[in-house]
Each structure stands twice: as structure tokens, then as C-alpha cells.
Amino acid sequence: MSPMRPPFRFEVLATHGRARAGILHTPHGPIPTPIFAPVGTQATVKALTPAQLLEMDVSLILANTYHLYLRPGDELIAELGGLHRFMAWPRPILTDSGGFQVFSLAKLREIDDDGVTFRSHLDGSVHRFTPELSIRIQENLGADIIMAFDECPPPYDRAYNERALERTHRWAERSLKAHTRRDQALFGIVQGGVFPDLRERSARFLTSLDFQGYAIGGLSVGETKAEMYRMIEIVNDILPKDKPRYLMGVGTPEDLVEGILRGVDIFDCVLPTRLARHHAAMLAQGGRLNMRRAEFARDPRPIDATCGCYTCRHFSRAYVRHLIVAKEMLAATLLSIHNIYTLLRIVREMREAILAGTLDDWVAQWRAEREQEAKSG
Amino acid sequence: MSPMRPPFRFEVLATHGRARAGILHTPHGPIPTPIFAPVGTQATVKALTPAQLLEMDVSLILANTYHLYLRPGDELIAELGGLHRFMAWPRPILTDSGGFQVFSLAKLREIDDDGVTFRSHLDGSVHRFTPELSIRIQENLGADIIMAFDECPPPYDRAYNERALERTHRWAERSLKAHTRRDQALFGIVQGGVFPDLRERSARFLTSLDFQGYAIGGLSVGETKAEMYRMIEIVNDILPKDKPRYLMGVGTPEDLVEGILRGVDIFDCVLPTRLARHHAAMLAQGGRLNMRRAEFARDPRPIDATCGCYTCRHFSRAYVRHLIVAKEMLAATLLSIHNIYTLLRIVREMREAILAGTLDDWVAQWRAEREQEAKSG
Numbered sequence: 130m131s132p133m134r135p136p137f138r139f140e141v142l143a144t145h146g147r148a149r150a151g152i153l154h155t156p157h158g159p160i161p162t163p164i165f166a167p168v169g170t171q172a173t174v175k176a177l178t179p180a181q182l183l184e185m186d187v188s189l190i191l192a193n194t195y196h197l198y199l200r201p202g203d204e205l206i207a208e209l210g211g212l213h214r215f216m217a218w219p220r221p222i223l224t225d226s227g228g229f230q231v232f233s234l235a236k237l238r239e240i241d242d243d244g245v246t247f248r249s250h251l252d253g254s255v256h257r258f259t260p261e262l263s264i265r266i267q268e269n270l271g272a273d274i275i276m277a278f279d280e281c282p283p284p285y286d287r288a289y290n291e292r293a294l295e296r297t298h299r300w301a302e303r304s305l306k307a308h309t310r311r312d313q314a315l316f317g318i319v320q321g322g323v324f325p326d327l328r329e330r331s332a333r334f335l336t337s338l339d340f341q342g343y344a345i346g347g348l349s350v351g352e353t354k355a356e357m358y359r360m361i362e363i364v365n366d367i368l369p370k371d372k373p374r375y376l377m378g379v380g381t382p383e384d385l386v387e388g389i390l391r392g393v394d395i396f397d398c399v400l401p402t403r404l405a406r407h408h409a410a411m412l413a414q415g416g417r418l419n420m421r422r423a424e425f426a427r428d429p430r431p432i433d434a435t436c437g438c439y440t441c442r443h444f445s446r447a448y449v450r451h452l453i454v455a456k457e458m459l460a461a462t463l464l465s466i467h468n469i470y471t472l473l474r475i476v477r478e479m480r481e482a483i484l485a486g487t488l489d490d491w492v493a494q495w496r497a498e499r500e501q502e503a504k505s506g
Numbered sequence: 507m508s509p510m511r512p513p514f515r516f517e518v519l520a521t522h523g524r525a526r527a528g529i530l531h532t533p534h535g536p537i538p539t540p541i542f543a544p545v546g547t548q549a550t551v552k553a554l555t556p557a558q559l560l561e562m563d564v565s566l567i568l569a570n571t572y573h574l575y576l577r578p579g580d581e582l583i584a585e586l587g588g589l590h591r592f593m594a595w596p597r598p599i600l601t602d603s604g605g606f607q608v609f610s611l612a613k614l615r616e617i618d619d620d621g622v623t624f625r626s627h628l629d630g631s632v633h634r635f636t637p638e639l640s641i642r643i644q645e646n647l648g649a650d651i652i653m654a655f656d657e658c659p660p661p662y663d664r665a666y667n668e669r670a671l672e673r674t675h676r677w678a679e680r681s682l683k684a685h686t687r688r689d690q691a692l693f694g695i696v697q698g699g700v701f702p703d704l705r706e707r708s709a710r711f712l713t714s715l716d717f718q719g720y721a722i723g724g725l726s727v728g729e730t731k732a733e734m735y736r737m738i739e740i741v742n743d744i745l746p747k748d749k750p751r752y753l754m755g756v757g758t759p760e761d762l763v764e765g766i767l768r769g770v771d772i773f774d775c776v777l778p779t780r781l782a783r784h785h786a787a788m789l790a791q792g793g794r795l796n797m798r799r800a801e802f803a804r805d806p807r808p809i810d811a812t813c814g815c816y817t818c819r820h821f822s823r824a825y826v827r828h829l830i831v832a833k834e835m836l837a838a839t840l841l842s843i844h845n846i847y848t849l850l851r852i853v854r855e856m857r858e859a860i861l862a863g864t865l866d867d868w869v870a871q872w873r874a875e876r877e878q879e880a881k882s883g
Contacts, residue, residue: 200832216825451592
């Protein structure tokens, strides 16, 4: 396979087993990999300013094509200079294809080989997505990394997955053909549910097309952890080593660790910001603290004494709990900062360990701390 | 009158008519005056982090004794190191006495000469505030500037105002007597409704007591602008020139300008953050923009092209409107930043003009721009 096309470049700096540490160069700057991308569904990472994301050194965020197409509209965003300028985010952006949201959020979907007709979850209006329209919307938004339009079937329905896979492959070809902007890297999406042979078929077929990177879709949607990790292994053993790999919608500490060990470079998930709005603080070893609990009312300690985020450097558990009880917006902001920072810590520490050749030690320690935490919790 | 007691010091650096530019030195640093203080009712300026307030160079914030006494409790805050540490605000804080909230928010109030019995607006529980308890709560919170406990009667009821004034004066004496912390400056509060003779009597009486500064209370509560400005003039002509003057609960651009011209040094108001949560952007000349309006949907301009705040430096009106329509929390954050910054601009520009001897020019220009804006709006 050919490497990525300029202005994109993917450098693998070091490997350890399947795990890789690298740099993905984009028109809006470099992304150190492995990386976790917070989600800015509606052109804002909920409850945070771009300045707060930059202070955490976030290097990539995701925005949703489906949402922005419906509101405020991709043409309006293009008219205002594109998504980077619209939301004042100077670093790389990734947009999804809109497929996943059409299948999970929209109503009255009718799928045919040409595309999907659906009703908006906002006002019930009827819309139709095709691979060509998804690419046009994503070109209007102007993200650095964009996705081929795909179908996301339920993971255990074999017959459906076979049909959907054929469609996804045709749509992948059409997405490639429709894409014109050279300053965007178009990624193909491997599907196939929990079926090893379908995953393999999908990975091989998409690898034969000239995508700039590859995503693994349709995971973390109800299958077991063992199945998810197995699918990642099967797919990553086929995907080209000189292009980035993106595991879509995954964002627990455990899944980041296991994904990186299996060769994943990019992750995204709404989990850290969604949990924050539900008062949960994430811990790097995988546990969560419900910060509303009465036991924190007089607790002078930070959420996590080992964490270096703005929240943990300045505020006590007692203060965070007070904000939650008093229904103050700042609670969501402070917890979002902590949760995103916690996931960034994991990918950064693992990247350093891969570069230093100490990944085995890092993972052994992480697992020991995880067991410790599970016992004490 | 004696000047302020160490560690407090009030320097008047320049005057222009009644207007003054100075520095109020406190245990948590200097406050350039005139100053506007954003309100952090529940130990948070709503939707903003302390870091965002520091980035705007906010030098003083206000917190509410009534709210913090009820939740999370002043003793809990004292146990956790005081309000500065609890909310991670390193600069000066001012707390009110709780009086105004008891009279405006709490239910079933019974006032006698000793104090006020009331029901919590949160859970209906019965509480009693006295001057002594108000001071004890404020000592637990540990603000740099604290207030004597006072009664806030409706502005036009003469008989009520006369009775309340006597009570407020006795409570002022008791507040002074109860106060023990030398690292807090206790301010007396001048009341008297819209009645010149009562205001004069109150100012003279309180001036005879050894307060470290003086507040003007009971204004901006329903009286006319002319009445408000007249009361400020009457009071400030009596208050000592070597101590700071604080006009409570006032925060429109017009009232800041007119207050400063009449010798006010400190203002506070919930207006900028409350308007922000209701989608209104404040303009320095006094106008407001309802940012939800459809006319802003494609507007690439900042809220105010003359404003240097984070919001106006980075975001379009179209983006702010999108956040509002999409019900994103970031809308309140960005508008709060803009609105607070707008009020800080006014006090800062007037301070510079007083120091430079150009206040007349500044005011003339502000009034001309205000007329211009009123015509075009």
C-alpha cells in the first residue's frame, strides 16, 4: 500500500508488539498517536471553551456530520469559513459520516442501496443521506479527517451484517469517488459485526482501496469485551502498517489500554463529557466516583490525588459535590476537564512507554492498580 | 475620620469632581477602583471557572452569605479553609450580610428588633439571622470585605423606612461589636429609601461609627433613576473621602457611569451573568442584543467589534446564536465572559480617564455613542 498523500503524513516512531507510537501530520498540525479525541457533537465540546481544551493540550476533536447538517447547516458553516473557524478550534478536527447517527438517532429510516431516508430527531423533517451527500457535507465542514459513509447493523445479526457489508463497501467506493478536497484525509470504515470472516473480508476489501486511513466501526455497541478485542486484532492484522487506525466511539480507560495494545492509533467517545454531566468522575484505572454522594460533602481531597488536571489542582471533592447539589453549571465543566484529562493521561503515558520500550511495565502496573482499586471500591 | 486600619489601605490617586480613582489594598491583593465585582452567589460565578475570571483580570467577586449559610454551610467552608480556598479564588472577595436575601428570597419572615426569623427557600426549614450571627457566618466564610447586617425596606414606605433605619443603625453597632477578625474590613450600609433626610441621617450616623468602608443599600429596587442618582449624591457628600464606597446590586452600564461620576468606588450585580443565561449580550453603551434572534444566524461579526473579550476575539454572532438554539452550555459561558468584560471595560476606561484628567471627554463620547446606538437600535 502507498503511504498517506501530502499534506498528510503518518510517522510510526516506535512499536511494541502490535502497539504503535507515532505522529499523524495534518493541515492543522500534528497529532501524537495514540490519541483520544473528545467529542464536540454540535461544534462544541459540551461545557468547555476551546481555550480550556488547548490548556489540556487536546490535539484532535470530533464533530458530528448528522447534527451539524441539521443545525446550523453545513452550508452556513462553509459560508462562515468552515468548522475550524466557526467553533474557533485551531487544531485538527475529525468528522464522522453521519451514518451512525442516522441509524441510532433519526426516525423512520429507509435504507436502500443508494442511501438512507430518515426523519430529523429535531423536527421530524425528512432527509436523505447518500455517500455523495455525506462527503459533500464533510467537505463543507472542512475537517482534516473525514469518514466514508457506512451502515451500522446490530452486531449479532449475521444475515443483516452480510447485506450491510456489501452496501458499506459500495458506499466506500462511492465516497472515495465523490471526495475532491486534497486537504482532507478520507478514512474507510471496517464493519462486519462480531463475525471474524466478515471483519476480515471488510478489512481486506477496504485495504484494496486508496483510503488515507482506516476506522473500525460497529464496536462497543452491545458485544462482549472479548469479542470487541478479538475483532480489533483480526482487523488490525490486515490493515496497512503505514496508515492510521481509528477505533470509533470507544472511550473507557480499559478499552483505550486494550485497544492501544492491539494497534489502535485514534479513539473518540462522548463518555467523559456525558459522565461529567451525570456527576461521575472517571479514574484512570477504570473506576468512577459519583461525586453527588454525601460521603464527599466534607472531603478536602481532590477527585484523584494522582491527577494533574485543572480541577484536581484547584478544587476539593467537597466543592465539586457542592456545585452538583446546588445545580451549578461549573460542575459539568470541572468534571469534563477531569474526565477528558484522565483519558489523555492514559494515551500519553502509553505513548511515552512505547517510545521508551517500557510498555509491558506500564501495563502491568496499570493492571495491578486496577485490581487494587476494584478491591478497595 | 480615621483612615482604614491595616492590613487595609485605601489610596485615592486622583479625583475629577466627585469621581475618584484609587486602589483598595486587601489581604488578598489590591483592587483598582472604581471596580465592578461579578457575583458568585453559591461560591461560583455561574458558568465560569476562576481561571476564566482571572484571564479577564477580575479583581473582586461577591458571594452571598444567605446562600452559603444554607448550602453547603459556613462551618463546612471554614473547615475546608475558608471561601477563597473552597472556590479556588485567590483574589479579594466581598460577602453581603444575608439581609437582602432574607428579605427578597426567604419566606415567612418575622422581623423584631433582635433579628429576623425566616424559612429557607430551599427546604422550608426555619432559621434566624441576627447581626451577631451574620458576622459569625461572614467570619467563617472569610471574605476580605464583609457587611453589617441590615434591613431592606421597600423604597417608598416612609414610616417603614424610619422604623427600619433605627433598627439598621442598632444592628450596625451590634455588627461592629461582634466582629473580631482584623483581616476583614467591615462596611456599614446606608439605608433610607428615597427620602433625602433619612439617607442623610443614616450616612451621618454610620459615619460616626468606625467602619472601614460604607455601602449604599436599598437602591436599584424600584425607584426612578433620578431618585437613585440623587440618593447617591446626598450620601456620598457625607461619607468620608478616605474610605471606599460601595453601591450594592447595581450593574447597568448607565448606572456604573452615573455612579462613578457621583463618587462610587465599588459595584456588584448579577445582571451580566443572569442576562447571559437569558441569551442577552450587553453593549458598553447600555444596549442589549438578544443573541437568539434569527437575524444573527449568518452574522460573521463578533457580538461587539470594539470589545476585546475572549468571546469577541474568537466567535461570531452566528456561532453564539447556534449555541443558544442548540441549548449548549457554552452559550452561557461565552455570554457571561462578554458581559462581565463589558462592565469591566467601563470601570477601567473611566479609571484611566480620571487618572489622565480626561473624564469629561470620556463621558461626552460615551453619551454620544449611547445616543447613536439608541437611534440605530
